[in-house]
Amino acid sequence: MSTDSTMVGTRRPTISYPAPIGPASLAGAIAAGLALGITELLAGMFERIPSAVASVGSYVVDNSPNFVKDFAISVFGTADKGALAIGTAILAVLIGLVIGRASLHRPWINPASFAAFAVVGIAAAVGQVNASPLLTFFGISAAAVAGWALLRSVLAALQSVDPADHGADDPARRRLLGGMAGAGLAAVAAGGVGRQLIISRSETVRETMALPVPRTTVPPPSSAAILDVPGITPIVVPNNQFYRIDTALVVPRPNLDSWRLSVTGMVDNEVSLSINDLYDMELHERYVTIACVSNRVGGDLVGNAKWTGIRLTEVLDMAGVDPATATQLVPRSVDGWTAGFPTQLAYDGRDPLIAIGMNGEPLPPDHGFPARLIVPGLYGYVSATKWLEEIELTTWDAFDAYWVPKGWAKEGPIKTQSRIDTPRTGELVTGEFVAGGVAWSPELGIAGVEVRAEGGDWQVADVSDPLSDRSWVQWSATLDLERGDHKIQVRAIDGTGTPQTEAVAPVRPDGATGYHTINVTVG
Template identity: 40%
Template sequence: MTGRTAWALIGILCAAAGLAVGHLVAALRDVATSPVLAVGSAVIDRTPTPAKEWAIRTFGTADKPILVGSVLVGVVAFAAAAGLLARRRLRYGAAALAALAGLAGLAVLDRPTTSAADLVPTATAAAVAVLTLVLLARARPRDTAPGRRGFLLATGAVAALALASGGGGWLASRLRLREEDVALPAPRDPAPPFPRGLDDQVPGVTPFRTPAADFYRVDTRLDTPVVSTDGWTLTIDGDVEREVTLTFDDLLAMPMVERDITLTCVSNSVGGPYVGGARWLGVRLTDVLDLAGVGRSADQILSTDFDGMTISTPLALATDGRDALVCVGMNGAPLPREHGFPVRLVVPGLYGFISATKWLTRLTLTTYADREAYWTRRGWATDAPIKPSARIDTPRALARLDAGDVVIGGIAWAQADGGVQGVQVRVDGGPWEDAQLGPTAGDPYWRQWFHRWRAEPGSHSLAARTITADGTVQTAARAEPFPAGSSGIHELFVEVG
């Protein structure tokens, strides 16, 4: 191993040990203050909207692991350079590692709810990185056999520290994710019996109800937040007659409502996967707001999560009679942590970026002129009803099919337009034909559908569109997700042999 390679390795090992110990310290308290995750979150906040949309389209839910991996690659390169600087002067390398930790510290300070204690993991990471640099510099490779053995022993010890701390941090974060034992009350206003869908009749169609484990997750978090019901509160403030603060028990004591509602992410492209249907349990948002008494000037509800993330919902839409819920349950169980435990918002008919705040802690009645939420500052729409759409689930794009009877099937939704009245299918640009609809679970919920097609050999295009409750046909005009949701007809191609 050459001198330059050895010193670059020293820098990388020191940074790895520091980051691993810092992550362990963060995991024992709050994973969000982990140096790497803090830097990743800062990168997300500063990434231009077109780049974010490209990442979601290209990588899907793997965009965040890829981001963390990219941050780590940058850390490795910087750490190697720090090691090479230490070869010239030890204090130069130490200063570079301290500067690297300082960047992470700035990212931590950038979080809306930062306290001095949040800098402890980063400060620990800096101290460990610099101390191990001093250790390895003193044991740096020499031309003698004992010198080489000493260096190998020292590097092995530092590597073991990094692995043990990193593993301990991962284990600690996993243990913190264990679900709380929460007994949810029975709904005073239950949903009707859930109908049997087409799951068994149309192979390949999306399940009528999405299991919580399969429900899409798109948010700005790199970790899964751990928020306990102990000490959790929901504050209603701003333009209200009186400020109100509810505990989790206070919320559970209010009349519970159960509804089947489909959620859709604004980043969902035509035919995309970021849509899911579930049964939600919660308190009507209007019941919660009535406790505080809404003032006369407010036109938005600014909802805030435990970490200061804000989402704005038009007050008029949230209180127009739709079943907007402050939710505590999903599919008959408490909310999973990744879907907002202990409490989240669910407002049917609106894209999630203006309606579905997870890990909710505050509802502020205010105006769009006075307060801007996270996505509003980035140019997204403030009024974003979900656009009607149909998706073909089966057959898959570019599938090779046998000639004969083929079942085309999928999901359609029109949550903001009174529900789905019909679905039509077109083959090879021909006439639109009516598909058969599955059962309904209410207007805010999606519908399964299928259509039988006599497939002949050759290449074929398949398309589907939704017809809403008032007879309006889904638009064929193409639009990207930014700034108010995608639109257009889902069309794919198959090969019949």
């Protein structure tokens, strides 16, 4: 009796077909995106789990060479954080492409790669503010497992389909591609929902808060303080237009229930203040112009706002500070970023604030909610700490703040500067036209502004009434030039009568100098 090998009871051998490289690479990218999306979703759902994207990106920011940071600021300006966040996500997806392709012939690469993903993410995240090591470990590990499982299942499905059946009408192919598309959408949705949850968690609390009535107030800018020149920067910059430069890849959003501002170090009594404690103290309004040391001549990393806050000296006096011995004040952000300046500057009359309000509302998250430092006359890198958590008193030689070891000067007084806002360089203008802009020298004030063409005689410009010596002014001048190309320059005169320097210097190590110069064509 003969035996038929196809009879019931026999087992057909499993055939594994070579998977196409393109779909395998795409599967790797989607798996990496899904893992990232899940970490972001978990960060939104659980306050004690930090964002893996933000954590890794912050590590990159803190450890990048100086030239990389300078390049990012010069190219992206205030959008450098968004560019880095997007770049981090894109890099992860590109790595996923490679993982997907490599895992076709070396299956061990899939689990090894996602295990590395988990290790890197956990290592970067556990050191973040308010992070729970246990929750962070399980959350990021779960995201990595999800990415591994997705890639494993897709590769197995790809290898189970005969390449001869990979036509457009093949049901198995359509199901597989549909599943991959669904996983991709899930990755995007998880990331988007997670990020929105993180944002709304802080905004919900902030929107219910109202600034108390300050003890001392400043009036709105008068008509004499505002020049009617189209294209000129507002005398008070709206919050949503104010420049932002910091090292935070994702804006910190402290939990106000646990947030405290502490004064520590060389003090008689350490102080710990809640947000309610700060709101109960005497508040003061001040118009103050602040600037980033990375602002190039003619750049826009400078702005003027009405700040509301508590006098820094009042809090220091509560702690008992002796500026003769505690010679350096080190403000520290919730993300660990530090600044540092001589303690005596808090007492020299410039009246620095622990600001809790900006232009009449609680500080926006981008600008330091719930509290930040505003120190007139100092660049932000040595003073203007956002998301303020601690003020440590130490000695000048005992500590170097964040930017000092990276090649920036330890002291950072803002230099007298001026800028041409209108016309723009390269613009075509008529023979007689109005030029205008802003000028600033916080603490010294601005006594005057002058403009000139072709290096000729200086022409005195009209200047707005100053809101304070700590605030910038607007300026304008009517110029009448012949047809052709012209070079226009501006300079400011500070409150002591000293013109800003013509000497050209780069932003590093302590701020750029030189005359802002534009080229226009008179038609």
